[in-house]
């Protein structure tokens with residue numbers, strides 16, 4: 001999707017797939033000294049797949065994924081798509097029951113009623129919100145998955161946690177190279193994510209980012225940017241999701257991943273059309289050069 005506002009980019013950048021939407025971005029970019037990255041879909045490829053399913057009951061995998069697919073098919077979240085795909089490909093499922101009372105909890109997960117069964121799928125916070133006990137084996141599975149940098153999701157049926165699904169979303173091949181270039185340029189690098197602390201730490205370590213804010217809601221991501229600005233930093237925010245748009249809007253320079261959501265693209269100052277993180281460096285370079293030329 002390419003909103004019309006994007007089309008007023010500068011010529012040189014546009015030919016390289018870096019759309020700069022106006023003078024303010026150019027003016028701010030030359031003094032940037034901090035880059036904040038979203039995790040999912042920005043540092044990672046954003047095409048998650050299910051890698052392990054741990055069942056805590058005698059329920060069959062097919063029965064389990066019937067409930068999971070019937071619930072998650074109603075969600076737009078990339079994690080939901082991964083679970084539905086897994087149900088189709090590995091549990092050999094084409095159809096599943098109709099969901100009633102589907103509800104989605106931003107940053108937490110989803111709930112629905114399937115054939116009279118109450119299904120709840122999401123993180124620890126979601127289970128706590130509904131007063132579900134989390135058995136220690138479930139915590140063990142959760143920790144094991146998160147230690148590998150995977151996102152782990154709990155599945156509860158009628159108030160009891162029945163399984164843990166581990167989902168992997170590998171980091172983009174260029175991510176650690178780009179982070180090391182930015183650090184060499186003297187920029188501070190951070191990661192903000194809605195995912196768990198443990199998963200976030202593992203991914204941050206993998207790409208070489210030293211500062212991590214996890215379990216962050218959209219407004220908290222924006223709050224973090226304001227905090228950095230109060231410390232005197234000039235901040236680039238790189239993100240792809242609807243949940244990144246408040247942070248993209250308050251940053252000195254908002255950079256949206258081209259493959260990201262329309263809302264992120266709309267509020268950003270710069271759009272990286274190739275969705276390649278190397279273009280974060282290109283965009284900063286280009287803006288600095290055109291700023292020097294204007295001056």
Ligand code: ADP
Pocket residue numbers: 039040072075077079080106107108109110121122123151152153193194195196216241243
């Ligand atoms: P991210 O920044 O990783 O996109 P979100 O704020 O979208 O984070 O989600 C945070 C967490 O909420 C996820 O890591 C997951 O545990 C849970 N979650 C969100 N949506 C769903 C869903 N549709 N099904 C299961 N869990 C979900």
Ligand code: MG
Pocket residue numbers: 038039040041042239240241244
């Ligand atoms: Mg994202």
